[in-house]
Amino acid sequence: MNRNLLIVGGFLAVLAIGTAVVRLTAKRPEWTTSSPAALSEFQKGLEAREKLYYDEARLHFSKAVELDPNFMMAKYFLVASTEGQSDDSKGDAAIAELQRSDTSKLTERERFLLSYAGANHSKDTGAAEKILTAYAAKHPDDPYVLERQSAVATQRQEWPEAHRLLTRSIEAAPNRVVAYNQLGYLEMGQGRFTEAQKMFETYRYIAPDQANPHDSLGELYIVLGRYDEARKELEAALAIKPDFCASYEHLLRSALMQGRTDEADQALARARRTAPCDATVGKGMRCLIAVWPPLFAGDWDVVWKAQQGSCSNVSDDPLQIWVLLRTGRRAEADAFEKKAHERLDKTPSAEPGRGYLEAYVAHIEGARLLIDGEPGKAAERFRFADHLLSYRELPMALIKLTNRFALVQALQASGARDEAATVLASARAVNASFVDRLNALVPTPAAS
Secondary structure: OOHHHHHHHHHHHHHHHHHHHHHHOOOOOOOOOOOHHHHHHHHHHHHHHHOOOHHHHHHHHHHHHHHOOOOHHHHHHHHHOOOOOOOHHHHHHHHHHHHHOOOOOOOHHHHHHHHHHHHHHOOOHHHHHHHHHHHHHHOOOOHHHHHHHHHHHHHOOOHHHHHHHHHHHHHHOOOOOHHHHHHHHHHHHOOOHHHHHHHHHHHHHHOOOOHHHHHHHHHHHHHOOOHHHHHHHHHHHHHHOOOOHHHHHHHHHHHHHOOOHHHHHHHHHHHHOOHHHHHHOHHHHHHHHHHHHHHHHOOHHHHHHHHOHHHOOOOOHHHHHHHHHHOOOHHHHHHHHHHHHHHHHOOOOOOOOHHHHHHHHHHHHHHHHHHOOOHHHHHHHHHHHHHHOOOOOHHHHHHHHHHHHHHHHHHHHOOOHHHHHHHHHHHHHHHHHHHHHHHHOOOOOOOO
């Protein structure tokens, strides 16, 4: 036999063996389901979730579960996309069901996601951290682990680490452009507003046909008091996706911050005509309209009445202590402060969100001390809160600005006028018009 034929024949035999080995050792599917149709719906859900189109994501995940009732990850992402949107008891039941399920046939990533979610749901911070650390050690570039690691770092305000993880996420999964959004909020949280704008603009450039890049840029502009630019971006978001509910809420907050109640009413009416938005943000928007105008007018009795009943658990928490103190409800104020301390005491020191709770309690204490005529001690508590608060996202930014305004009042009342002027200037440099409208919040130094 020709030697060349023997060589070719041997090569083909090796190739055949190699092909067989590849087939035998082929990477198993990324998501475990026996239904191609369910997998297709699931992937559409992931795509919608990446755009923050949660209503669409829920529809696709629900359809995936209908097509394959054993599709555990479809159930998991359905719960994850529903949190805060509907009855929490249903989410609790779904998590409990997933925790009881047999996960032996799932991929390692799927088991990680379920176990990590279970630990967080049980508020077992230590277990959640161990699960995350163990999986990250084996799969450091998995976009799902990078997403969760960066979220934890951000909550702890470990800004450089969060930035590193998000940057690595973009490198590991370039198509997951929402990481640019998180980087923008990261810069925003640190008060690096120019850098935040650049990052949001990059996000908008990469995904111009998505609503969220426009909404995020609009939110930044509201924080900075650039209201006309904010409206332009928010309307662009709604032109792309008329049921992008966050944009209606941002339009409403922007109008209220400017004292334009008619515009706030219009934003609410538009949201209520969109069924998903009426269900998810409608109540909160109605309560903001009920509370903010009398707040800026210094009519504390009206604010207190607005916060009763259906609005009792909707208003921004730090505001409630001022309402109670300024309307002379001292017993209720003391009970409110005690409850805040109890909540903080029950929160593990390693809990990522503990920093906000510490700031929340410090602000409550500062408000009481200032009203009681101890401005020096009040300033200490407001300083502590300011250190822990950030400008990340509009509601948090407004709380930080409000806390800074209260710090200014405490400093002025205690005679530290130079420091008061410095703090006031830094707050007004962010959003002068909003800060100036906070004059009704606390007594002026002469009245304290």
